[in-house]
Amino acid sequence: MLQAFAILLCLQLAGETLVRAIGSPLPGPVIGLALLFVWLTARIPIPQTTHETADGILKHLSLLFVPAGVGVVQQLPLLGAEGWMLLTIILVSIALSLAATAITFAAVAKLMKIDAGEERP
Amino acid sequence: MINFVDLWVYLSGSPLLWLTVTLVAYIAADAISAACGRHPLANPVLMSILFISAVLLISKTAFPSYFAGAQFIHFLLGPATVALAVPLYRHLPEVKRMFVPMIAALFVGSVVSITSAVLLAKWFGLSKIATLALAPKSATAAIAMGVAEKVQGDPALTAVMVIMTGISGAIIVTPLMNLLRLKNYAARGFAAGLVSHGIGTARAFQVNPLAGTFAGIALGLNGVLTAILVPLLLPWLL
Numbered sequence: 001m002l003q004a005f006a007i008l009l010c011l012q013l014a015g016e017t018l019v020r021a022i023g024s025p026l027p028g029p030v031i032g033l034a035l036l037f038v039w040l041t042a043r044i045p046i047p048q049t050t051h052e053t054a055d056g057i058l059k060h061l062s063l064l065f066v067p068a069g070v071g072v073v074q075q076l077p078l079l080g081a082e083g084w085m086l087l088t089i090i091l092v093s094i095a096l097s098l099a100a101t102a103i104t105f106a107a108v109a110k111l112m113k114i115d116a117g118e119e120r121p
Numbered sequence: 122m123i124n125f126v127d128l129w130v131y132l133s134g135s136p137l138l139w140l141t142v143t144l145v146a147y148i149a150a151d152a153i154s155a156a157c158g159r160h161p162l163a164n165p166v167l168m169s170i171l172f173i174s175a176v177l178l179i180s181k182t183a184f185p186s187y188f189a190g191a192q193f194i195h196f197l198l199g200p201a202t203v204a205l206a207v208p209l210y211r212h213l214p215e216v217k218r219m220f221v222p223m224i225a226a227l228f229v230g231s232v233v234s235i236t237s238a239v240l241l242a243k244w245f246g247l248s249k250i251a252t253l254a255l256a257p258k259s260a261t262a263a264i265a266m267g268v269a270e271k272v273q274g275d276p277a278l279t280a281v282m283v284i285m286t287g288i289s290g291a292i293i294v295t296p297l298m299n300l301l302r303l304k305n306y307a308a309r310g311f312a313a314g315l316v317s318h319g320i321g322t323a324r325a326f327q328v329n330p331l332a333g334t335f336a337g338i339a340l341g342l343n344g345v346l347t348a349i350l351v352p353l354l355l356p357w358l359l
Contacts, residue, residue: 008200015203026348027263029202030341036206041213054207057200058333061323062166063147064198065287067191068262069170070177072284074184075277085245087285089255093237094290097259098297098312101230101339105308108222 004053007046011035133182139190146172159327161295166320167288198319205322205337212334219307223338226308230315230339231346232354234259239358249359254278256355258286260347261318261340268351283318290317291324306332314339 014035016028024031039046079086132138150168157163177187188195209216216223235256242252253274257265262283269279294313303309310332313321318340326333 005200008203011203012199026345027202027261027267029199029263030261030344032199032203033206033209033341036203037209040206040210051207051211054204057197057204058208058326060147060151061201061319061326062151063144063169064194064201065166065284065320065323066143066147066169066173067188067195068280069166069284069288070173070187070191071184072281073170073174074177075281079281082247082251085247086251086255086282087289089238089241089245089247090258090282090286090289091293093234093241093255094259094286094316095293095297096237097230097234097316098290098294099301100233101226101315102298102303102305102308102312103301104229105219105222105226105311106303106305108225109219109305109308112221114218114222 001049001053003047004050007050008032008036008053008057011039133180133186136190136193139182139187140193141190142173142176143169143191143194146176154327161292161324164288164292164324166291166323170288202319205341208330208334209337212331215307215331216334216338219335222308223311223335223342226311227315227339227342227346230312231259231343231350234316234343235347235350235354236358239355243359250275250278252359253355254282256351257347258282259316259318260344264344264348268348272352272355284320287317287320290321294321294324295328307335310335311339315343318344 011032012029015031015033018024018031019026019028076083146169147165150165150172153168154160154163154165173187176182177184238255238258239252242255247255253272254269256272256274257268257279260268260283262280265279265283266276268274269276290313294309294317298309298312306329310325310329313325313332314336317324322333322336322340325336
């Protein structure tokens with residue numbers, strides 16, 4: 001658990017360092033994700049607890065957005081009269097993009113006759 | 122006898138109180154969400170946020186003092202992003218098989234997300250600063266704020282749009298996909314992550330691990346594509 005957490009932090013740190021070094025537009029943690037993925041696919045030994053720790057953090061990913069979300073609520077009065085319009089636009093725009101993304105994905109998968117794991121609950 | 126005023130002054134100044142409140146509020150919200158059979162409206166993020174905001178309002182606590190405690194939770198977003206590599210690696214065979222549908226959906230979804238937001242904002246006659254904040258709304262917060270800066274937008278307002286997009290998407294994705302009768306959980310998860318970044322990914326992991334994995338991939342890919350597409354598309358759309 002402790003080792004696994006140290007690995008995640010080291011890779012994030014490496015990511016942040018790389019971002020600064022090469023001026024990448026990607027955030028450091030995304031580079032860290034790529035580094036861990038390379039590590040795993042290269043089958044370099046990694047403590048088994050890394051898998052459990054990663055699953056543990058991701059199981060409660062929702063929790064991690066709460067502080068930022070509370071910050072957003074504090075900002076809401078600043079939106080003023082535009083607030084409701086912004087919310088309406090967001091709702092319409094995300095409904096369109098969710099539908100477009102999922103339909104494209106499912107349609108292309110069907111065209112290519114890829115079984116899409118539809119039986120999974 | 123404890124002097125409650127002194128106790129409050131002491132506790133409200135230390136990170137312990139707000140860290141505890143955040144954790145307990147989330148555990149309660151998660152229990153309610155589970156009791157409601159993970160109904161999309163019983164979103165644990167939204168419930169925790171509303172509860173904590175009410176507590177802050179009643180106790181007249183300013184956000185910086187709240188964040189002094191909550192930052193320890195906020196900080197974990199970094200390692201959690203790195204951790205997304207683990208389910209990605211575990212589901213690699215499915216991901217490889219779905220490569221072409223994924224890339225097609227990525228381009229369609231990203232373009233629809235940016236274009237619809239900007240065109241609707243123009244149609245509603247929104248200010249330029251609000252329009253610019255809406256354009257990268259589906260990218261993860263760190264990327265969206267960077268994009269906003271690049272196109273002379275307001276990073277703070279953009280962050281607000283990003284979180285609103287995340288929560289709304291996490292709530293509507295399940296009913297919308299059921300309405301469209303889409304049973305492909307890879308497609309459903311991918312859409313959730315593409316549109317609603319981390320919060321959509323959190324929702325997808327609640328529903329199904331395969332959906333969560335594809336959401337995590339979409340979150341990463343669309344973050345990159347949004348950073349490329351917004352500066353390219355804006356001159357055409359504005």
